[in-house]
Amino acid sequence: MEKVTVSPDTEILYQGGQVRGETMHPETPPLYMSTAYIMKDLDELHETNSSGGYSYNRTSNPNRDCLADVITSLENGQGTIICSSGMAAISLALLTYAKQGDHILASLSLYGESIDLLDNVISRYGIQTTYVDFTDLEAVRKAVRPNTVLFYTEVIANPLTTVVNIKELSDIAHQASALVLVDSTFTTPFLIKPIVQGADVVIHSLTKYFGGHSDVTAGSITTATKELLEKVYNIQVLFGCCSDPFAAWLCLRSVRTMSMRVKQQMSNAEKLAAALQAHPRVLRVNHPSLPGHPQHELAKNILTNGYGAIMSFSVADDRQKLNEFMHALRLVKYLPTLGGYRTTLSHPVSSSHMGVPEEVRLKMGIHEGLMRISVGIEDIDDLIADFTQALNVF
Numbered sequence: 001m002e003k004v005t006v007s008p009d010t011e012i013l014y015q016g017g018q019v020r021g022e023t024m025h026p027e028t029p030p031l032y033m034s035t036a037y038i039m040k041d042l043d044e045l046h047e048t049n050s051s052g053g054y055s056y057n058r059t060s061n062p063n064r065d066c067l068a069d070v071i072t073s074l075e076n077g078q079g080t081i082i083c084s085s086g087m088a089a090i091s092l093a094l095l096t097y098a099k100q101g102d103h104i105l106a107s108l109s110l111y112g113e114s115i116d117l118l119d120n121v122i123s124r125y126g127i128q129t130t131y132v133d134f135t136d137l138e139a140v141r142k143a144v145r146p147n148t149v150l151f152y153t154e155v156i157a158n159p160l161t162t163v164v165n166i167k168e169l170s171d172i173a174h175q176a177s178a179l180v181l182v183d184s185t186f187t188t189p190f191l192i193k194p195i196v197q198g199a200d201v202v203i204h205s206l207t208k209y210f211g212g213h214s215d216v217t218a219g220s221i222t223t224a225t226k227e228l229l230e231k232v233y234n235i236q237v238l239f240g241c242c243s244d245p246f247a248a249w250l251c252l253r254s255v256r257t258m259s260m261r262v263k264q265q266m267s268n269a270e271k272l273a274a275a276l277q278a279h280p281r282v283l284r285v286n287h288p289s290l291p292g293h294p295q296h297e298l299a300k301n302i303l304t305n306g307y308g309a310i311m312s313f314s315v316a317d318d319r320q321k322l323n324e325f326m327h328a329l330r331l332v333k334y335l336p337t338l339g340g341y342r343t344t345l346s347h348p349v350s351s352s353h354m355g356v357p358e359e360v361r362l363k364m365g366i367h368e369g370l371m372r373i374s375v376g377i378e379d380i381d382d383l384i385a386d387f388t389q390a391l392n393v394f
Contacts (some may be wrong), residue, residue, distance in 0.1 A: 007191060009260075015360060015379070029066050029252070030059060032063055032245050033349055034057065035056070035245065039340070047114060057242075061248065064243060066083060067206075067220075067255070068080035068220070070252065070255055071189075071199070071255075073221050075189050075202050077222035077224060080222040080229075081224070081229070081236055082220055082243045083221065083236065083243060083379065084219070084241045086203070086218075086219040088219050089221050090117065090219070091121070091241075092221065092235060092378070093181055093279055094150070095122070096231050097149065097179055097231070099125075100125055100150055100152050103117065103127075103129070104150045105129075105132060105143055105151050105178070105181045106132070106151075107131070107132070107153040107154060109154070110131075110183075111154065111183070111352060113355065114183070116355040117265055118152075133293060135164060135294070137165070137172065138168075140169065141320060144176045144178070149177075149178050150181055151173040151181065152181045152183075153169065154185070155183075155186065155187045158188040159286070159310070159346070159352065159353075159364070159366065159372040161287055161311060163288045163298050163302070166182060166194050166197040166198060166302070174198070180201070181203065182201070182202050183205075184204060185203070185209070185339075186324065188262055190258070190259060190304070191266075191305060191306065191307075192302060192304065199224065201222070202222045202223075204220045205218070206219055206220055206251050208338050209261070209309075210251055210255055211254050212257070212261050216247050218248065261377055262305075263305060264377040265309035266306030266374045266375075267306065268307065269289070269308065269373075270289040271296060271380045272380065273285050273290055274289075274290070275315050275384045276311075280362070281391045282314070283311075283314040283369070284313065286312045286315045287307060287312075288300075288303070288307040288308065298363055309339075309375045310374055311372070314367070314370050315369075320370065322368075324393040325393050326390065327338050328390035329345075330386055331382060332344065336351045336352075338372075341376050343371070343374065344385055345371055345373060347370075347371060349361070349368055353366050
């Protein structure tokens with residue numbers, strides 16, 4: 001039968017979701033909460049283990065596999081594992097693909113806790129990290145060492161929304177025989193597929209856009225080859241950082257509407273960014289859709305469907321006024337996460353980059369008056385009106 005090619009919007013509705021080996025075909029896969037599965041004899045145990053079947057929840061689970069199949073397809077990868085959180089996925093990948101004596105080249109604009117992890121945990125294992133502005137490819141080339149084994153970056157950085165050219169970065173890394181690890185949480189497969197651009201490993205905090213309802217904590221690692229997948233899976237089994245079945249089941253449910261949610265969020269973000277930029281109390285707005293953004297042209301060329309649903313804006317460095325602003329908002333509330341269906345605020349100095357030394361944070365451009373917005377699916381006119389009236393406190 002000839003294979004039918006469909007758009008990602010349709011593919012996400014039909015790809016995966018069936019338990020491997022299941023003889024019945026429920027519209028929604030059942031929830032498998034069992035910690036282990038009965039084996040009638042040693043022959044069945046051997047057959048189960050050799051065929052990748054299910055015997056123990058820590059090693060494999062039908063709900064995790066259903067979700068993994070969907071993410072693998074969306075990312076054009078060769079396999080995916082589902083972890084207990086986004087940070088579990090990041091930690092697992094770094095400790096799998098780097099060892100004592102190795103060097104990691106990391107983006108200067110990483111998520112704050114990723115920096116904390118590299119500096120205060122990964123470093124204990126004799127792994128060095130150098131931070132470089134990944135938008136400056138010449139600086140990246142100069143920073144490569146003979147023992148550099150891994151390039152680690154995000155596509156759109158948190159919270160200043162700088163954009164990295166994954167294809168060119170991958171070319172530099174592969175010339176040095178290094179792997180490229182991309183945290184694509186902000187972008188999702190609907191904006192860019194890093195493996196298609198040359199990346200070797202893609203990470204998502206599924207807690208964010210994949211879950212989308214602020215009720216799931218999980219992460220994923222998708223690899224470009226089966227060999228890379230096997231390496232990270234073997235370590236995951238030993239670390240035990242797999243997601244629980246219910247989290248995987250909930251996330252798969254949410255993925256089915258992810259395309260609609262993300263597209264609405266990105267459309268809202270563009271309009272809100274333009275409105276905030278025009279507001280006299282706002283000093284600066286960071287969103288790749290804006291023509292004045294330093295990577296606007298790059299974003300337009302490498303991203304599809306939009307520019308992402310995360311932005312940040314700067315006002316005066318006055319904590320009291322920031323509190324008054326937050327109190328004045330009628331719809332938008334503070335929430336230390338992102339990607340949900342409702343628009344939320346975050347204060348990077350107090351959350352994502354709280355553990356980053358002040359001099360480093362200020363060098364990155366993250367100051368007291370910077371607020372990050374995760375744009376939701378509300379009526380855009382309502383969002384603009386809410387921000388407009390609240391900003392009048394400054």
